[in-house]
Amino acid sequence: MSWNLVLYGFINTALALLVSPLFISLIKKVKAYAQGRVGPPILQTYYQLYKLFKKERVYSYQTSFIIRLTPYLSLAFMMVASLSVPLVFIPAADPGLGNIILFLYLMVMSRFFMALSGLDAGSSFGGMGSSREMTLSAIIEPVIIIVFGALAYVLQTTSLFDMFGQVRENSFLSNPSLILTGISLFIILIVETSRIPVDNPETHLELTMIHEAMTLEYSGPDLALIELSHALKQTLLMGVLLNIVAPWGLASEPAAGGIAVAFLAFVIKGSLLAVGVGIFESLMAKFRLFRVPGLFMLAFFFSFITVIFKFLA
């Protein structure tokens, strides 16, 4: 195991964890402005996490070890997944960590345990959240795999490290079908991070929640860990989207200057994307649950067309 890889592991994970709450707050701020409010300060999510760490935990009588274990598992799996997405620099060697399927399934593992913990407390809200979450994840999964397959097909590799490296070398104009993949990845981002129009991350009306319903029974540090892992998932998916469509600034070796520039570039690009997501959310209303597969079908259509485009042109 080379030092390059270990360094990459530390830097990537630390930076991803650092930046994630910022993007969440940014989206909330944009939505607040769209609604005519001032909204919470940019650093609010950091304050929130700090506050939650200091509070006590409350467990229900009906719960078992699942609900106690899930926050740690969820965050740990998401942190391992963050090793698959180079955010600031691409490491030299790849012991298979960049495999795109591994990345996907690490996120699915974290979602599996979240869904189980929703059922653990024996409440209707948790069960409903789990049911809808697993339904939507089942329907979005073929879309994600086809999008990744289209990416693998266009860029001729299944490792995210190689994909980012390739896109960095040639501009995306040589592969215009990557625009379609970018749109599909954006739709996947909306779905996986439970944003409008799929789910409302700010509602606390039980009948309209999907993701929030599963986290209803958490409190204190557990809730902080769950929120952090959710934010980290968003950052990683944003990282994939950004580094495929707009890879400028990504370094290829761990020089201090290069990393600082890459970090700044990622924060700027990420903030722009977060603002874009906020605006997108403010433009729409939440879809009825059974209309959401129609949205996924659109993403599916785009990725299939990407593949057909590669035949045509």
Place this chain on the structure above:
Amino acid sequence: MLENIPLNDILKILLVLVLVTSSLVLWQRSLTSLFKTYALQSLLVALVAMVFFINDGHLTLLFIALLTLFGKVFLIPRILNRILLQMNIRRDLEFRFLYPVSSLIVSILLIFGVYQVFSNLMGEVMPDRLFFLGAVIGVSMALMGMMVIFSRKKMLTKIVGYLSMENGAILFGLFVAELPFILEILVLIDLVILVLLVTVLAFGIDSTIEDFHPRFTPLGEWFKKK
């Protein structure tokens, strides 16, 4: 025909976006966003024609680009929006034969089928890869527009579908056929559309085809009495 590499790429990007808009026309339920998508689609087709003009210099291409721009990006959507204001409906929710999900699956199969059919003809008629791409997308767009026509019930959506078909035909013509012919046919088609729109305007509020029947039968009675 096109040696310029950046233009080649720009054309590909535009074609990709045209396909995106055409799938959105299949999928959307809100009539205002349908009209905006149609306007965007016509804008993209006009840009394709413009790119061709910059490359070749044929004046007919410029003419087509400007005609599409004024007629379809500004004029027709404005007429459609005016009609929409007079109606009570804002969305088209009913589907017949094909729902959005299944129509998207059918479009994927369609595009692939068209690709297979054309790839047999490729050597003789279409020497250039880009021609091939444009031809396939043009025909697919036309067929997707046809799908909109039969799968929706409201008249306005059917009109937008027909207009989308026409955009597909223009795209096909731009890439493959001789241009002056297409020009004549285009003007004719636009006139037909205007007549249709004015008819709908005259009949006003009702928007489904079934509703036209009660309007026509009094005319029949009047003729019979004579």
Place this chain on the structure above:
Amino acid sequence: MIAGLLLGGGFLLLAAALTGIVFNHGSKKVWQGVLWLVIAAALCLLIGSLQIFFGNPLDISLWNIASGLDIAFHLDRLASFFVIIISLISLCVAVYSLGYNNHISSNERANLLSAFMAVFILSMIGVVASANTFSLIFFWEIMALSSFFLMMNDYQESFTQRAGIYYFVLTQLSTVFLMLMAVVMYIQNGSFALSLSGASSVIQSLVFVLAFLAFGIKAGIIPLHKWLPYAHSASPSNVSALMSGVMLKVAIYGLVRFLMDVLSPEMWWGVGILLFGAISALLGVIYALKEHDLKTLLAFHSIENIGIILMGIGLYVIFGLYGLDTLAMLALGSALFHSLNHAIFKSLLFMTAGSVVIAVGDRNIEKMGGLIKLMPYTSVIFLVGAVSISALPPFNGFMSELMLFESFFQSFSLAESSIKILLFSVLAILALTSALAAACFVKAFGTVFLAMPRSQEAASAKEVSKSMIIGPAILAVACLVLGLFAVQIFSVAGYSFDLPDMSLVGLVLVIFGVLVFGMVRLFSPRKSRRSETWACGYVRPTPRFEYTASGFAEPLFQIFRLIYRTRHYNERSYEDNQQAIFKQGKSAIHTIKFFDEYIYLPVAGLFGRISRFISRLQDVDLGSHILYSFITVLLVILAARWLW
């Protein structure tokens, strides 16, 4: 020495079987003795087959009945791999049965059960190891019959009787196809050898179709799968574990053996196998979503996983025909590795399901709940099985599905575009299947183990005996080890695939987990408080507040309603003619059993009509029988006249 080990194992099994049958006088010690013999035999076989797998092939000729007719074994890598699967699973099932057989109705039945289990295991090893078609059919029939007897353990129940009829008819049908295939091969070869060299393409296709049908019925490929849900749910759980985990793999072995060594494949074979695999996978998991009988749910998941294995085999054929040999090996590797993994985690799941069913007394998951606190060990093992079958890292299911996904993704080096579109569509189906499997197991685990018990029986459940925990626990550990060290195991076996190193992922996972735990311990207060679940203000939540399994699957049911095709029945009866005073009514929602109503029952009806017609012909007096003989003699004379 190795031959000695293997033969020794085989004879131990035979001895076990005879003990169980001969000494059947209602004592517990008999079946315990039988099971210990089986455990010893399984250990011998495991060690022997591991040595062959990492060493050299072995040929044993056991019994020369007549010239050209002999029972011979040929154990190369493929066969020994499957013997490893069989022996490992049999070992754990035997350990589990030491506790499970206590819950069988009488000791005589338990003795017979254990004896037939030994015969079953022996016959499966015979099928896998057989070197010619004669021994294949010989052991295949023994396998079919012994599994039938095992399955009919509770023969008084009407459900078991129905399941038995389905199973018997279909398994005999598969034997018929196998025999037809052997006949064709004999005509071609002149002997019972397992080879088909120099045969024309028509003969090859015929043999392939017959083999596919024969092995497909036994493997449970849709539409030949009808016996599977019934049989696996009606039989005792240790038998289900053996059948689902191992017998299905024996059928897969047959298919792979024929495709690898005997036949020279063609493109439509590969595409056909791929499509059947995709349909089996998707329909298997969709029907599993609607099931509330725990063992039927697991049986449908077996169909789904067999579909996934078939997809790998289909890809192997397709890539082989295009000359992409590394990719073909990757696809075949994924199919075989998934066979091993599925055998492990499916037997694990059936065994723990058996423990749960014993503890609660009912197979219906809507009556269970809250078992995680009453049966902690069983629930942890079931959780490991559920996570493995949903293909989640770092367990073994993930590795084999990853290999399959990789083979799909790397197919961009194929030239022809229509095959690529087909592969992309099948890839989408595979992804949908895998996600639906995860959803189904969240439902299964959540409804069975989590929250509060939904019935009195579930509230009084107790943890099962030690051997019923140790058996599945061995398999759970195997799941984890195979998942983490898959790449290392592959390189020891001599295969190098370009796959992620899961041991590294596991290490990083542990590091991060410890880090997070440490941070939380340092920075946040330790204490925690208990309270009631939030139920909008109700202070005393009851199990009625929990989400039911039907409710959990309902959104998916709505999305896939075209496949389920429910029919609503409403019957109303009134007191008066004007239908104003309601007397009584009945309302029901039925899922159409598509294959029952449109394929199986019409075919069965047709055969019923033909047999009734023939029996009417036979049910006549003496004079008419003489008339039949007269006509037959006339026809023979005429035929002889015209043929000379």
